[in-house]
Amino acid sequence: MVVNLRIAGLCLALVLSPASGIADLAKPTGPVVLEVSGSIAEVNAGKMADFDLDMLEALPQHTTTTKTPWFEGETTFTGPLLSDVMAAVAGSGDIIKVSALNDYTAEIPISDVKDYPVILATRIDGKRISVRDKGPLFVVYPFSEAPELYNEVTFNKSVWQVARIGIE
């Protein structure tokens, strides 16, 4: 049910974005934390779409509380769904390439974001995340909700210190 609603949401976003988004994708006012490139329709910096934290937090927010291998106990992550970020840039493709500040790159298949509420967390336990604490952006899979994801393959796709996204 939840998944279906989400897919419906994604479709709606993809349909609506081109009509309303071209003029709407604002320019970042704060420090740029995310550069989105690749096959995207919405841009604000050349061929790329730059985001600051405020822009990301302006998107619909989602919260996932789950256990992870990187933090003790349950941690609450908050941020936009990766699919909403895709919609915001009117991206189309099969793979989302997520790169970190240390140049670590992982490929997330589009089916992941369709099947699960994968978020690009901007806050942990309500607070923004510093680079020293693996911030500012953190790809979070809903491990508690979908235990089958709790394995190395997904851990490798759970990129932290996210700096760039490429859509192919």
Added chain:
Amino acid sequence: MLRKLPFRGASIGITTLAAVSFGILIAIMLMFNNLEKREKEVAAGVREDSSWASFSADREAGRFIEALLKAQESHAQEDIDNLLLRYDVFYSRTSELTSDDFSRRIGGNLEVRDAGLKVSDAIVALAPTIDEAASDSDLLISRIPFLLDKAREIRTMTGDLSLLTDRAESDSLVGARALVSRTQRSIAWSVTILTLTLGTMVMLLMSQIRQSFRAQHELRRLNEENERAAITANAANRAKSQFLATMSHEIRTPLNGIIGMTEALALTDLNSEQSREVEIIRQSGDLLLDVINDVLEISRLEAGTVDISRCRFRLSGVLQPIQKLMASTARSKGIDLQFDAQTLSLDSDPARLRQILVNLVGNSLKFTERGSVRLTVRLLTGGRLRFEIRDTGIGIAEDDIPKLFTEFTQVDTSMTRRAGGTGLGLAICKRLVETLGGQIGVQSELGAGSCFWFELWNCDAKLDTPAAPETPKKRTVLRMDADTRILVVEDNRTNREIACALLKQMGVVPDCAIDGKEGVEMAMSQPYDLIFMDMRMPELDGLGATATIREKGNTTTIVGLTANAFDTDRDACLDAGMNDFVSKPVTLAKLQQTLRNWLPEKLAKQSPEAAAQVITLGRS
């Protein structure tokens, strides 16, 4: 017994081995389970690579140094910002190096843990220096040489850490692999032992099966041996029976002569003294016949074929001849023989009753030297008739009483030798009493005498009015028409003459044939009303002669004369085509009965009273 011991040993061995196998199997299953669990841990384990953490820290150290050098050279704000970012990223690696998992993942190596902590501390220690100058570029630039020194120190440390982690991880991997291979070796050994155990079990089982097969074979062999022994024994028993039958036939043939001729003699004109003596001869003959019959009887009793013919008769009719018979013996020994019986009639087999009483009274007389032998007969309640024979003889020891009624057992062999006898008497009595429906027993005291008793149940005994004072008995003889034609086929001259003498008494003059062959010729040459045919004859026996006559279409009534006491012989008569049979010895009564049955139209036409010739048999 000896053969059983290895059996038990093998059984215990098999049980033990089965238990051991079971144990080994459980152990193997546990080991497999362990292996599987380990594998699952590896496959689904929550592991971030420790080497990766060390390597990343080392790489970030390198990039930090690079950023420091670039900022020192250019002093550009962009490079200074990059320097700050690189430090932050560098810093972010510390959490991995200090986490519990970092060292635990590689087998809890303390050296690695300490090295990780040292690197982390060194990185964190730079934070105040950088944070103070974060917003002051000049200050930061002035601190770059110091930071470079520190960063290079850290770089050395992270390099060492990388090597250390790598080595530890390899060790851990090798250890894990060794554990797995150790477990695998254990499993291999266990499987080997299990195989050996099972092999031993199979061998033990096979030897057990072989043993049991051998035992079965032995058993079968013993069985066959027993069977052969049984066949031999049966053959011996049959030979005994055959011998008895032959002997009885050989003895009975001359005896028949005595009895028959006596009977014929009794029908002639005799004075009373002669009649009495003839009667005693006849009764002695009967008694002798009884002895022979005793021997035959036990054979028949052994075979379980006793024929009882019941009829209603007066008890005195049985008792008086016995008393008369025994009187002379008693008199000669000086023993007082008394018969004390109520006058009554009963429904039973008189011949059998006589047999029992002669046996018991004779027995008592035999074992009594002086005093008395007394027979009493009393009707008890419930229609039971009780006979008691009480003597003042030697008596019987209590221990010997159970042996009394067993075949071929005599209590005192020295006494027996003196007294004689077959030793069958009491055994026959017991069987007969039980066959007639009753019970036999004895009370006795050694030296004081014995009391043999038996009771007959269901004999419907009734008290009679006393018989009229003894009058001479009359015997009526049947008369036949003078033209009655009878043929007697008999090879034995005595028997032939007896038959002729008795038939002449009835007014018939029979023709005689001396063997089967002549019998057939005569039967075919002229018509007869009836043929008496002996069974055993030379040339052609009775059965063969009868069969020949029947084959030629002759339907004359043929009555067999058989000395054979066995029922099978009688069946053979009828099978051969005879109409009836008469058992030897041939008596007047038997002949009359046969003629009355088969030639009723040849009976003399006069009224029975007028026709009957009254013969007075003398009685004293």
